[in-house]
Amino acid sequence: MFALALQERILQLNSRLCLGLDPRPEKHRSFEDLEVHTLEVLEACADTVACVKPQLAFFEAxxxxxxxLLERVCAQARALGLPVILDGKRGDIGSTAEAYARAWLGGAHAGSALTVNPYLGFETLLPFVHEARAQGGAVFVLVRTSNPGSGDLQNLEAGPARVAERVAREVARLGLEEGEGPSSVGAVVGATRPDELAHYRALMPQATLLLPGLGAQGADPAALAPAFLPGGVGAVVSASRGIQYADPQLSVRAAQQAAEGFRQALNAALAD
Amino acid sequence: MFALALQERILQLNSRLCLGLDPRPEKHRSFEDLEVHTLEVLEACADTVACVKPQLAFFEAxxxxxxxLLERVCAQARALGLPVILDGKRGDIGSTAEAYARAWLGGAHAGSALTVNPYLGFETLLPFVHEARAQGGAVFVLVRTSNPGSGDLQNLEAGPARVAERVAREVARLGLEEGEGPSSVGAVVGATRPDELAHYRALMPQATLLLPGLGAQGADPAALAPAFLPGGVGAVVSASRGIQYADPQLSVRAAQQAAEGFRQALNAALAD
Incomplete structure (x- = not known):
């Protein structure tokens, strides 16, 4: 089951880092170079990171x-024992949501996780949640994202709660359906908003939190401790460009060292 | 430019129907059968429908x-002169949104339209809008969707406006940036909520509206006149299963006849 497997790796490797893979063609001389570099970075970081997050947009582009290549990346991650979060931010209704769920949580992707968008309504999360539960995978529901303008809708006050808080409560409710312990329904909460982390952590006690924003987006690892549960579990923090493209010369060793630096910075924050 | 090309086809063919293509493997004996049927339905309906809307989820699955196959469908639609709406409901931040925009509004998809999700904030729509404008394409922003539970977030009252109304106002603002006339920023408004159509039509006077919900979702064509602008332009109504799978025997002629029936029902509503 994704959430438990991830928790085990967090403790085993003492790493709360998620390796984001956003392969950018403008950084490479050819598609073949991009392919080799992406797979080499994945392999080099496999013992440093808790999980890997391919960003579907960059593969689609x-x-x-x-x-x-996305399928090769996922196959290699599975071979390396790395939990995979497919960052697709999918969302649709009825049988269309079921098709997305089959595509990214079933078949060869069984046991993986997918990021999903709640704008279409809470019922539209269910096909994803049901497929994740059936396949031992997970979903990460977008709650509060890391970009500067994320408040346009997420932060609107609607009666007693903000929009993002309502989504957080639905994530918590879905988690409770599974009994105690880590749930297959996680949440995305931006690492760039440290003042809100404790609040969203408390609203979703069983959810694994995925915190994007380390590296290029400038989140401070030292401020992220409130996102974690006691024991330093329950959350992973992702960096993408800041690892794969840490070095302008694209040294794979430099990428691994950047990952190791993030890993240690996150652990130092938890030790304080 | 997508919105003008679509308007021209609406008037030329006297059709406000959008052909949704959601190819379902369980309906076919083999992938090859599915492929042939999807392309034949597209060709058979080409003179009956204003545009075509492949649902990315079903192709990803x-x-x-x-x-x-999706690329073949798009190439055939272009060859037939049909505007293409890629129904992917994509949405992400910064350079990731740019990657999605390149993937689905650039390159071979230049001049096409893409459905996009606003939950991450209005700034995250801009990479899509800019690429659509640069390539002569369009975006359709999810405003008010057709599913029963769509109100969970969209219908929340946040101060003086509902969440969906705030999105509608941003669609209108982006349209105004382009001057008068049909804008490259359209909106998705469910055909299943006829009581709200006049309201959203008035909020977004320059936006082409995409109304899903005909056929399997049960929208009544007779109730959809308020979605249109004077002259019967400014909106298209989509049906998917109700066309491609109208006949249990998968007769392509039956699919074309179902499309013709929807086309006439929509025109009758406008004539009343």
Whole structure:
């Protein structure tokens, strides 16, 4: 089960870092170079990171060869024992949501996690949640994102709660359906908003939190301790460009060292 | 430019129908049968529908062969002169949104339209809007969706306006940036909520509206006149299963006849 497997790796490797893979063609001389570099960075970081998060947008932007590379990345991650979070932010209604769930939480992706968007309503999360539960995977529901303008809708006050708080309560409710312990329904909460972390952590006690924003987006690892549960579990923090493209010369060793630096900075924050 | 090309086709063919393509493997004996049927339905309906809307979820659920089929569908639609709305409901931040925009509004998809999700904030719509404007394409922003539970977030009252109304006002603002006339920023408003159509039509006077919900979702064509602008332009109504799978025997002629029936029902509503 994704959430438990992730928790085990967090403790085993003493790492709360999620390796984001956003392969950017403008950084490479050819598609083949991009492919090799992406797979090498994944392998080099496998013992440093708790999980890996391929960003579907960057693979889609590479066309069919990109989608084939995504499958290779996922297969290699599975072979390395790394939990995979497919960052697709999918969301749709009825049988269309079921099709997305089959695509990214079933088949070869069984046991993986998918990020999902709640704008279409809470019922539209259910096909994803049901497939994740059936396949031992997980969903991460967008609650409060890391970008500067994320408050336009998420932070609107609607009666006694903000929009994002209502989503957080639904994440908590879905978690409770599974009994105690880590739930297959996680949440995305931006690492760039440290003042809100304790609040969202408390609203969703069983959810694994995915915190994007380390590295290029400038989140401070030292401020992220409130996102974690006692024992330093229950959350992972992702960096993408800041690892794969840490070095302008694209040294894979430099990428691994950047990951190791993030890993240690996150652990130092928890030790304080 | 997408919105003008669509308007021209609406008037030329006297059709406000959008052909949704949601290829379902359980309806076919093999992937090859699904492929042939999808392309034949597209060709058979080409003179009956104003545009075509492939639902990305169903192609993704078919894996790499599905993504290759999507490209064939889009190429055939272009060859037939049909405007294409890629129904992907994408949404992400910063350079990730740019990657999605390149993937689905650039390259071979230049001049096409993409459905986008506003939950991450209005700034996150801009990479899509800018790419659509640069390539002569369009975006359709999710405003008010057709599913029963769509009100969980969209209908929340946040100060003087509902969440969906705030999104509608941003769609209108982006349209105004382009001067008068049809804008490259359209909106999705469910055909299943006829009582709200006049309101959202008035909030977004320059936006082309995409109304899903005809056929399987049960929207009544007779109630949809308020979604249109004077002259019967400014909106298209989509049906998917109700066309491609109208006939249990998968007759392509029956699919074309179902499309013709929807086309006439929509025109009758406008004539009343």
């Amino acid at each position: 590479l066309g069919l060869p990109g989608m084939a | 078919l894996g790499l062969p599905g993504m290759a």
